[in-house]
Amino acid sequence: MSDTRAQQRLALQGGLKAVSSIEGKGEPKIGVEEFMSVAERFGFSEGTLAKIRQAVSEEDMGSGPFLANYYSDLPETKVQGFERIARETFGRKYAIGVTSGTAALHAAFVAAGVGPGTEVIVPAIGFFATAAAVVHSKAVPVFCDVDESLAMDPAKIESRITPRTVALAPTHVMGSVCDMESIMAVARKHNLRVIEDCAQSCGGRQKGRYVGTFGDLGCFSISAYKIVGGGEGGLIITDDERLYERAQGMVECGGLWRPDRFAPPRYPRELFCGTNYRMSELEAAIDQVQLRRMPGTVARFHKVKTSILRQLRTFREITPQKLNDPDGEIGYTLRFFPETFELGAQIVEALNAEGIGCGMRGPNGAPDWHVYHDMFPVTTKTGATEDDCPYQCPLYLQRGGNISYQRGDCPVADDLFDRCISVGLNQWYTENDCNNIAAGINKVLSAFCTEDPNATRWM
Ligand SMILES: Cc1ncc(COP(=O)(O)O)c(C=O)c1O
Structure with a gap:
């Protein structure tokens, strides 16, 4: 058969392929040297710069993975490595790297069953993000007063519990630690979930045990100013497989992470519309080093x-x-x-x-957004739309909810x-x-x- 005839014949019928290779060679989507010249300005250590260089260099000629922890055929992505180090550091079975501490809290609250018509007890001193993440989960934050440790006072929690309460979210404040043993005792007595906000105290301990490992879920911020400080990142840790899977449902857009992503739900509430809180490879390259330190x-x-x-x-x-x-x-x-x-x-x-x-x-x-009475988007109960949940939610009203917030609620x-x-x-x-x-x-x-x-x- 002549070449011309072979070229004209369909490849399906044994003819030559029209496109047997691509000659064009692109450049990495993210230029390694340009990128490094930016990274070097941040004063990272040599070790961190080497990790960043590796992460950026792994970019191929235009088809990804574009610094995403996703569809990657690397043996271990930077995010997976960061999660492994977090599991090893905290001794927890599961760890999820996310985009921020606020994202970690939101995903953890949803995983723990915080939703319309429910309440979460949060401390009067901490940071706005904890209460805000309760509202993101369509639930109502209830502030609990502190003691002279500036953390949630375990003796005051019971007076804040209502039939709507599903969880406690103590914050470990500014490098100090809550009395987690006493808080856990109240939580277990009332069958409440505990989500620890460790954003300000990563690495703090009570009786030798790391904060974040007492409650059902531990949440961390890895923003630049934290103990483990990258750029903008967060971390969730837990020992509970179901909570891990549900948190992943929020972080990975609602089930995309599952080994068989289109399989029917294996249990009620496995599948729901999550969002995208996935950590980027670049952030993880930095955070691996930071967490080890x-x-x-x-x-x-x-x-x-x-x-x-x-x-x-x-x-x-x-x-x-x-x-x-x-x-x-x-x-x-x-x-x-x-x-x-x-x-x-x-x-x-x-x-x-x-x-x-x-x-x-x-x-x-x-x-100041570190004290409850100044957390105006919460205290004014204003949403993005007129009928915004959670305060107007029929479930919340049917269950007798009617919260108001003012200075004086938490006198200590x-x-x-x-x-x-x-x-x-x-x-x-x-x-x-x-x-x-x-x-x-x-x-x-x-x-x-x-x-x-x-x-x-x-x-
Ligand atoms: C106690 C507490 N929780 C949550 C956050 C929110 O973390 P991020 O800024 O990473 O969303 C912060 C941040 O400062 C914090 O201090």
């Missing part, structure tokens, strides 16, 4: 704070923040409550003059949040730095307060 970072912070606290004397007019577990404290802030605002203002001025950076919000502080938080003096600490302080800071705090407190060996101890 976490124990070292926490140990350095802990050593600094403990070294300072051990040297502080006790004063009648000063109440140190209660530490639910001094050994499990991360310690990037040192906090205490002066008896009055006037005294607090004097101490803050004097400490700053000594070179010890600190602040107190005071009685006329600007609105109202008082302590304004009266708290916070001293920021740095993990890289030397022993000498710690000694100087401790000496400076003792000097200032001695000048304005009454030293008393029987006053509340620092740890």
Whole structure:
């Protein structure tokens, strides 16, 4: 057969293929060197830069995976590696890397059955995202007052429980840890789910056990300023297969993650319309390194704070923040409550003059999304549309729900949040730095307060 006849004959009938190869060669969709020149500006370590270079270089000539943790034939994507390290670090069976701490909370709440007509108890001090994620889940947040640890007061939870309550969402505040043992006891007594918000205290522990591993689900933020700080990312951990699958349903668009994605649901509520909260490969390349560093970072912070606290004397007019577990404290802030605002203002001025950076919000502080009464999109109960759920939801109304929010609901938080003096600490302080800071705090407190060996101890 002549070449021309073979070319004309259909490939189906044994003729030559019209397109046997493609000559055109593209360039990686993301230029490696251009990308690295941006990444290098962020001051990442050599190890992190190497991971980023590897992730970007794995881009092929235009057909993906485009830094997505999806349809990849790599033996282990960066996200899968990050999730493996999270499982190993926290000793949990399941871990899901997501786009943010808020996404982690939203997916965890939905997984735990938070939905229309239900309520979740959240702390009066923490961050807006926890309460907001309850609202995203079409449920109603109920604020619970704190104690002198600034975390949810286990003794006040029961008074906030209603027939609509399905979950507790304690927040571990600013490097400190909640009293998880007491919180879990209340939760188990009332058959409530527990979703821990560990965004501010990744690596904190109570009695040697990492926060995030007490409750049904642990949620973390990996935004730039956190202990495990990448760019924008989040993490969910759990030991419960069903909760893991349902959280994946939210993160992976509602079942796309399943080995057989079009199979019928294996159990009621397995399939529902989730969204896309998948972590990107680039974020995961950074977060793998950051998460591996976490124990070292926490140990350095802990050593600094403990070294300072051990040297502080006790004063009648000063109440140190209660530490639910001094050994499990991360310690990037040192906090205490002066008896009055006037005294607090004097101490803050004097400490700053000594070179010890600190602040107190005071009685006329600007609105702040870390305290419940300033979380306006929640407290005003306004949705994106006029009839927005969850407050207007017939299920919520039928079940007797009728919440309102105002300052005064949580008096301890109202008082302590304004009266708290916070001293920021740095993990890289030397022993000498710690000694100087401790000496400076003792000097200032001695000048304005009454030293008393029987006053509340620092740890
Ligand atoms: C306690 C708490 N929860 C949730 C979040 C939300 O995390 P992200 O900013 O990653 O969405 C934050 C962020 O600061 C936080 O502090």
